[in-house]
Structure formats: structure tokens, C-alpha cells
Amino acid sequence: MNLGLSEEQEMLKTSARDFLQKEFPKKLVRQLDESETGYSPELWRKMAELGWMGLVFPEKYGGSGGSFLDLIVLLEEMGYNILPGPFFSTVVLGGLTILSAGNEEQRNEFLPRIASGDRILTLALTEPSARYDAAAINTRATTSNGNYVINGTKLFVPDANVADYILCVTRTKEEQNPEDGITVFLVDAKSPGIECTLLKTLARDKQCEIVFDNVGVPQNNILGKPDQGWTIIKDTLQKATVAKCAEMVGSAQAALEMAVQYAKERVQFNRPIGSFQAIQHYCANMVTDVDGARFITYKAAWKVSEGLPAALDVAIAKAWTGEACSRVTLLAHQIFGAIGFTMDHDLHLYYRRAKAGEIMFGDSDTQRAIVARELGL
Amino acid sequence: MDFSFSEEEEQFRQEVRLWLKREIPARWFELDPGMWEETEESWAISREFQRKLGQKGWLAPAYPKEYGGLELSHTKRLILAEELAYNRAPVSVEVEITVNWVAPTIMLFGTEKQKKDYITRVARGEIIFCLGYSEPDAGSDLAALQTRAVEVGDEYVINGQKIWCSYGHLADYCWLAARTDPDAPKHKGISMFIVDMKTPGITIRPLINILNHHSFNEVFFDDVRIPKENLVGQKNNGWYQLVIALDFERSSIGVAARQQRIIEELVQYAKETKRNGEPISNDPLVRNELAGIAVENEVLRMMCYRIAWMYSKNLHPSYESSMTMVFASEVTRRLANVGMRILGHYGQLDRDSKWAPLQGRIMRMYLSSLSIGVGGGSNEIQRNIIAMRGLGLPRG
């Protein structure tokens, strides 16, 4: 057993931290949070040059052949520096899905372009029901002259406002089992009939509403097999859920460090507030939450990376990490007092994201329901 | 023992309700400013409403008649506070500060002239006070404040900096704590003053809060000269007066009614929202969450009632206020969390979105509720007070 990072992973971690701290100061993070697009094309290119977008793709697709665990290490650092932008959507939701479900032609078409920073992707899964199960898919794709036409509304789609392609999860057949009859399409985001509206959210992340109104898609753009798309999505959701946990662990770590640092510096009653037992206990609770979340996330990520059955571990990781990170950022706010209640202070950036992360891909109640099912209940 | 309201009190409640229905302008509900979200427009509505309440005698109903009050019972005051909060009347923190924290302290310690002058105007709804307590290095350790007030002839000359001064840019007066004897032990050299915010030498710099609103400020005093008669109470006795005022501050008795309204809205939402074709109100988890928070809120209500009851017995709440405030802050935060969980993805949406449920209220509450375990004395300080003042435990 070895719960630590490899030498290469340590190097990746360090270089990612340095790069992100240098290139994405909080001032820029805020600007991006407030902007319409939420990312900087120039820095996007730089990240591609570092090989981040292609980190987990095989070399023949322009990647560097890294493992899912390597990606987790990178995502944790992205969370630590609360990196805005469509990396998660492009690489985790889009890239990994195409890598595992795409045909050779599709991989060749998409993966090198993702790796070079030339293509932004996202996954349009959830609808107004805001659920992650197959029964919730009501967006229809119907055949017409050998091609398909998509109609429906997708909601809470991340980064669709800047995406070049959208992986759209549709219902193509009504079957007894809602998991049957689902087809995933690669849709050009500029296709006529697509209307994308940016939603104003707590975390100021770029979640969108997309209305598909008679959007034509060629048959060749089906990802995987028609009517059998749900297995693809299940796999993607599993990876995305752990990946989100890794991001959250990173930002909780940062919030913890900020709070501990402040507890050492801020003096009241002629003592650093960190010398008060109440504050010490908060800090102790926070570090316990962060460490627990980290290792439960690593375990799930390791299973996914090894291709082992991971449904239970992923649900456990998300059930715990989502709530733990919200608790950590809340306690951090408590430690900062009034200064943390200002827009100028960075802490709220973490507090907002923690809640968004808790909700994304199923909140803790949803995850515990999966855990219960996996326990055989 | 009797937990019921008399028939007359129930009638009073009805009367208040009807009046509020008539008098709250519709525009107010469109703006729907949450805590710390006032704008110029909403502020103007609040001031007009404050005057109306004053004319009706309901702004400061428990004040003595000679200072513009109705000498209503504390039970009626409680009923009023509950109805104002439940009906989301345009009375916010600034009214609470002025009417229930500052004026009662002037009542206790002020001269007859001060009472006649300020308290009657407060009762009529004409003036607003902001609080000049906190400083960059004096937050929880308020007694460490450094702002100086020096007696020169007929005046006090004030120099220093305050921070987090809510509504400082809009208020008429500042209720200021300043040091008048720098050589005395820190609790013994503080005095309280009333400062007209238009006095030359005051500079206000806005601070933008986490909701992206301008609610609080840095306030700089640079040779600000105020008449000597604006000292309230005895010189150097300010700490004692301040502690009393803080106890008033900590006992906002309408809070449970405000939360109840939100709980009802969430219950309604749960009944109207379907998942798998079934209302989510059938989901045991949702029921458990809502029932749990309803239980907590009723406990909170009893803490508020206890405060009102103590006032009616002429008892001065002390640790009881702290307890209520700590509990209120935690119930509010949990309520925001329960709301976020029940609304799920939709809970993240701000009010401008057509998809946002409850006008995005819960999401903003999730942010604003961070302040209530901090402002007016943090929960940690309150717990210290409960332990030491309330239970007689030794100082840590």
C-alpha cells in the first residue's frame, strides 16, 4: 500500500501550483468570475502548452499518456488556486468521454485539438429536473433522412457559453428501462437552433441553459452506439464526480491554510486569535475534514484509475467531501470575522465554490442514496 | 404560566397585519432587498415607512409616552416585531439599531435634554443612528478601541478610525465609542457620544460586502468637533453603557418569525415541486429536513419570547440575549443550508434568472447569514459570555 504521490506526480503538483499562482492571481480569478466567458484564451493556450489538456490522452492523440490519478493531482491544484474556466468541462466531461466511447475517427478529430487547446467541450446532461439519472433525459433526438434532429432544454450545463462542441445526451427511444434508448451526440455548438443563456449563479461559474430547437446533427456524430449511451454517461459521471471531489479538496486545503495563517496573525485581547481554544478547535475540525476528504477522494480516484468497480467509493467520496468542504469554508469565514464578509476578501470565492461543488453531480443526500443501494439496502 | 396571547393581543396582531398589508408599497416586494442589500431606492422606501410607523406609534411602541411612545406592553412589542418580520416590512437593521439599541441606552443614561431631543425623534421615525464601535484593531476586543475624544473648551475633538460601520453613509447620527482617558485601564477610559454625521472632518469610505452591496463603511474622524453636551452618560463610563447597549443589540426578537416565513415558503415549494412525478414533499429526507428546521425555529421563538417576557418583568437580559443571538445565527445558517439542499441546483440561481425559485432569496441568505454569527459580537465571544456571565465559569 502507498497513499502518497509518485515522484512525477509531486513534480506535476509543484509545477501546477507555481504556474497557477503566477499566472492566475486572485485579481484575475475575480475578473474571470465576473466576465461573460470565464476564461482567458491566452492562458488557455499556455496551459495547453504545458500539456495539461492532453495529460490523460495517449500520445497518438497528442497527449502525454498520463493516468486518471495524474489528472486528479492536477485538478486538486486547480481547486487550490480556484482556477476558473472550461478545463473541467473540456477534459473531464468532454475529452475523457470521447477517449473512452469515441470511435477512432472521433478520437482523431477531437483529442489532438483538445490537447492543443483548440477545442473547448462540454457535456449537456441535466435538464430542468436537475437530476443525474437516465429517467431525467427528455431531450429528444429523432431521425430524419438518416440524420438526427434534437429538441429539448438542457439546464445547468457548465461552460456551454464558450464550448465549440457539446456532448448532448438525448432520448432516442422510449424503453421500459429508462437507461435504454439514450444516445449521446457530438453537437457543433454553432449549429442553427441552439440558444445558450448564461445563468447567474452563486459561484459565478458559467452554467448555462441550452435550448435545442430542431438542431440537425449528422449520424456520424453519435458517440458510441445509438440507444446505448447511458453506459457512457455513467462512466463519465463517475469520473467527473471524483474529479470534482479533487477540486474541492484543493480549495478546502487553501481555505484551511488561509484561516490558520490568519489565526496566527490576527491579534485581539493581546493574543493571536489562534491561541483561543475555540479557534483552535475550529482549525482542528477543518484539517480533519480536509484530510479525510483527501484520502477518501484518492481512494475512489485510484479505483477509477485502475478500472476497478468504483460506484460505492465514488459515492462515499462525494457524500463526504461535498459537505466537508462546505463546513471548512464556513469555519474559515467564522475565523476571519467581518473582513471575510467583504467582496474584496478572497474567502467568499472558496465559500461559493464549495456549495456549487457540493451540488454538482449529486449532493450528499443523492450520494448517500447510492451508498445505501450499494450496501444492498 | 400562560403561553397564550390574550384576545386583545390577538386583535392587535390582526390590526397590525391589516395595516401592514395596506401600507407596505408593492415596489418594496419587487426590490425584495435581503439583509445588507439595501439600495438608494429601498432605503428611501424604508425611511418613508419608518415615518409612517412612527406616526402610528408603532415604531417604538414600548417607549414612555413623554418621549413619543405608546407604553404598549412588551408582549405587544413582541407581536409587532413578529408581524413586521414575518411580513417583510421595510424595517431593517438600521431601524433595529436606532430604535431598540441606541435609544434605550440614551433612555438609561442620557440627560433629560438628550432624551427629549433624540428619543422623541427616534419614536417619530425621523432619524437613524449608525454604530461607531469597531476599529481595525478592535473587533471582538472592543475595549481596545483607539479613537480619541479630547475635551477642548466647550467641545470634544475626535480623531481616529472606525470600520464596518453599517449605513454610515446614510445615517443621520453616529453612536460613537471613543477613548477619553488613555491612561486609565482600557475598560475605564471609554465614553459614548452622539455625532452628527454631517459634522466637518468625517470622511466615509465604502466597503463592499459579500453580496456585492455597499452596506458598511470605514469612517475617519479628523479633528471632528462636537458640542460637549453630546457626551451621553458619564465620562469614562462608556464601557458599562456599551455592554448594556450590546445586550439590547443581541435581542432581536422578531427573528423566528422572519425564518418562519422562509420555512413556509420552502414547504410550499416542496409541495409544488415534483420529482419522478411525485411532489418532493413526499420524500422522507425533505420532510425530515423541513421538520428539523421547524423544530429548531420554534425553540428559537421561545428564546425570543423569553427575552420579551424578561423585559415585561423589568429584568435586564444579559447572557439570555447572547444565547438567543448565537442560536438565531445558527438556525439561520442551517435554514439557508436546508433551503439550498431542497432547491438543489436551482438554489444557486440569483434573482435575475427566470429559473430562480423564491426570487433567489435562499442563495443570498446563504451569503448574508455569514454575518450574523460575527456582527454585534461573534458567536465565540457570545459563548464566552454565556459561560462566564451566565454560568459563572472562570475566565479562560
Ligand SMILES: Cc1cc2nc3c(=O)[nH]c(=O)nc-3n(C[C@H](O)[C@H](O)[C@H](O)COP(=O)(O)OP(=O)(O)OC[C@H]3O[C@@H](n4cnc5c(N)ncnc54)[C@H](O)[C@@H]3O)c2cc1C
Ligand atoms: C455585516 C456586518 C456589519 C457590521 N456592522 C457594524 C457596525 O455597524 N458598527 C460596528 O461598530 N461594527 C460592525 N460590525 C463589526 C462587528 O462588530 C465585528 O465584526 C465583530 O465585533 C468581530 O470583530 P472582527 O470582525 O474584527 O473579528 P475578530 O475580533 O478579529 O475575530 C476573529 C475571530 O476570532 C474570534 N475571537 C476573537 N476573540 C476571541 C476570544 N476571546 N475567544 C474566542 N474566539 C475569539 C472571533 O470570534 C472570530 O471568530 C459589523 C460586522 C459585520 C460582519
